[in-house]
Amino acid sequence: MALGIRNLVKRLPPEAFRPGDIYITNDPWALAGHLNDVCVLSPIFHRGRLVAFTACILHHSDIGGRVSSDNHDVFEEGLFIPLVKLYDGGQLNQGVLDMIRANVRTPEQVNGDIRSQIAANHVCAEQIAKMLEEYRLESLDELADEIISRTEASLRESIARAPSGVYRAEGRIEQTEGSPDVLIKCEVTIAGSDIQVDLTGSSPQVDWSGNVVYNFTYAYVHMAVKSIFDSELPNNDGTAAPITLVAPEGTVVNCRHPAAVAARMQIGHFLTEIIYRALADALPHRVVAASGGTPATMQVFYGRRGSGEPFHAVLIRGGGMGAGAARDGEGSFIFPANGANTPVEILESDSPLIVERRELLPGTGGAGKCRGALGRREVFRVPDDQYAPLPPVQLAMQSGRFRLPAEGLFGGEPGAKAQFLVNGKSGNPYGLTRLKPGDVVVMDSAGGGGYGNPRERDPAAHARDLAEGKVKLGSDSLVPE
């Protein structure tokens, strides 16, 4: 985001900004990688001088377009808002708002969300001005330079302690049935306190919406570097300065307009684990094996209840975390992104669906000296009694790891793969699924990769796994029945 905003505001001369101006854009290439992420950007003035910008990016659940991963270009994916003024010197540009409202399915919600973004910027601007007043500062520049340079120095110190060298890894990411796997080639160079990540040789951009813009690739490279070298540092330009990213244009990790980008996390989220793998030999205690929660998994069920009343339920769910050198993978999480699940009781009251199970899947964590965390199962039933919805119930999802599991490190085994079953048969996770009353959907998320040779596992840890039923007795099988 910081990267994107800096480039955006450079497009205009400083004198173009006036107090009361508010800009809006969702340009995926300028910012966060898909159209749903709408940015509201405001200049901050103090005593008549432009001192800073504040921006708020919010994922809007609706931005129009055809909601699916199999679109072929960004035009299908919804409304594209270039950088335009929503407010001009305090005056609302009603035409812009009308244009947005006319292109989305839920104009009230989108409007409400935009307004909350404006409010957030307003609060930020007000507090910045107050702070400048309180400390009698003319501008933020000196303070910002100080914070950024200290952060940078601290991160550089940490990088410099790692062994310099060139480290390589490759990642394979599955696509829709019938398409070849996406290949990510990654070369990480640590030279003194600098770190360069070169993705040259990665697959060209794809014909569906998994394409990743440069900024989004950068974000998950940054996540990897920061989590390895110092997870506690504040987020600012200082944590970015030591990192150079090379991502050739036209590849899947730096796609060209007008590639389809809506499902960019399905590929982008893998960058973190690929960098972990590249640096595993150099920094074995700082990385974890691949996680079942990569990529973030999202399911959307929508349709109408028997009464005709519409429902729309968005669910995200985790997978097993990868293991590290000293600890088992812990917890079912989305990784490297983050987000909470929806309670079953909330989901069931907001939709006609019945959740029959939400549980850990024994035996799905990759074996190793340290075991990967377990994947989890969720079973949904579309009721066929008096609570039955009107057919069809649509199920759209973004997910992965159905064919390629989360790999282990240093001899650790991979976790179990994800699974998507409709009435006991494999469904197509990359398309839209139409369900009818009586259908049962099983979603198994992937387990985390193990770390180290399973034979070196502490017998006490294994005994505990057995007692808790987290591994299966006498079986090396990692695939759930």
Added chain:
Amino acid sequence: MRVGIDVGGTFTDFVLLDDAGGRIETYKCLTTPRDPSDAIEAGLHALEAQAPGCIAGLEEVIHGTTLVINAIIERKGACTGLITTQGFRDVLELGREIRYAAYDVFAEMPEPLVPRQRRLEVNERLRADGSVLKPLDEAEARAVARALKNLRVESVAVCLLNSFENPAHEQAVKRIVAEELPGASVSISYEVLPQIREYERTSTTVTNAYVKPLTEKYLRRLEARLAGIGFHGRLFIMLSSGGVTSAGTAAEFPVRIIESGPTAAVIAGQYFSHLFELPEMFCFDMGGTTAKSCLIQGGVAGIVPTFEVGRVQRFMKGSGLTIQVPVVDLMEIGAGGGSIARRSKLGTLQVGPDSAGAEPGPICYGRGGTLPTVTDADLLLGYLDAEYFLGGTMKLDLEGAKRGIEEHVAKPLGVPFMEAVWGIHDLINETMAAAAKTHIAERGGNPHVVTVAAFGGAGPVHAWGLARKLGAPRLIVPPNAGVGSALGFFTAPRAFDLVRSHKVPLASADFPEIEKLFHTLETEGERTLRRAGAEGRIEFARSIDARFIGQGSETNLAVPTGDFATLDRNDLRRRFDAEYERLYGRTYPESPVEFVNFNVRASLPVKLLSLPKLARRPNAKAADAIKGQRRAYSGLAHEFISHTVYDRYRLAPGVDFGGPAIVEERESTVIVGEDGKARVDEYGFLWIESLGSGSSVPE
């Protein structure tokens, strides 16, 4: 006569109040962790010596305790089992599936209180509306109960999906467990707190079960010991929500007394804000390890529906076990007298959140502490007197503190010594002020109008600096600030909070049905209070947790008592929008709203407390209380200036004096800056107003 007993981590505090005579006696002794009732008995004997006959004359013992929270943190609860709906045994372990530290891939999660092998499932299922999808398989439930018995389970938690809408299955399981495991205690979610969201409800029910046997045992033993020394009155226990309840109810729902101790200060704050008619008060209690604060608006502290306990990383939200019971809206941050100062990774000064605690404590305590703390800085700034700490009972090591700050802060940072010392004091104030501003803003308050009320050992030392940074116009310091908070025990109402989830859109809600629901809750609340021996008229306060449909969290909306069916739908909607706008600055009248939880507080009117007044002394002057002069650091002048030192016990009601001043009492020290003005009221409270405008300004 009444006595309040607060068993804390280090000390057990006693306050004896003679309502008729308007007299207060206090006593403090070390807590006896193995059996806290040892210290209680010893303390009561000591009070008896101070006020002969007091035990026999006691009508009430009001008790706050850290017993429950310690048992959870130290994992010393019962061997607990969980019975849950088929398919959901792992809800407790999955939690909400969110990583609390986004960049930390090694972040540890709290271990569930019940391991997987003791989480068993029964075949049954309720729908979201409470109707039965699958009837309970009683034979299986019986087999599950026996299986738990074989696992030597001492306490059983029962939490079934959607049970908040229909308790039938949980009640049946409870009966079966009672039959199969007659010795075990049982906690069912419908009785612990029937609220929507299965992880939070399961976690709460399990926690209740985990601490129930030990709480029961402790309270029974305490009652017996009190009877043994001649106490004939009633024992009450402080609830986290700010009310008090009978020992019986506390033993049944120990999960409701987790924050028993810290709550007292807030309740005392509520009382002061009533007494002095201060509509916006910010209670600030700073001890050795943390600072706890709470905003009191219109005489009432907020209640929040959920909190966390036993965090893996103490100040990381999300790293603890979720407890979904009403609790006073306290903010706790890692800022105390023992907070450690050091050079951060970024080469800046860092103070806290970790603390040297009481052992080894600050360097100046001379008990082996080697890392400089806030208290060490306060001493070097001249705010504390090395010879008069805890009334002179503890000598402080000035030289040690100097060396520590020089070596661990000034040198590594490359700054002059005094800049380092002042920096420690000022930075911890800044940390507290930043947290306070957020806390106040989130509750729709305004820091520029609050009166800061300072409690705790370190509270009055830092309150002046904090108030300035907040831009608060006024500061009050009750007499015996350490005891001031324990006064809350006497002003807490006998109350019980009840909640029931029932998710329904406002537009289509059946109001007569909701009236029935409220009525059921009120009947239940009345029964709970009566069972605890309550007499007289019981008052009910109703509220609804409501939200925009699709929103992730709720807004609490007070609703009038009286027949809900007669309320106007549009009027309720307007009230919701008004409250939402008050909190968040705007609202969305076009977005539909739904009800989620229905809340009732049943309470008895508070017994009035008359604070003892100081004896009037005609012609008394502040000068009569002057102990001398001391050079102490001024944050405004950035140098040491002469402060007048007053003996708090010799300050007569009505006198006033200006800053710079230091007011000393046994357990604490009050700082008044050079542009401040202080006055002593008839109760011995210090009222301090700043002549300066707003916050302090660094050079």
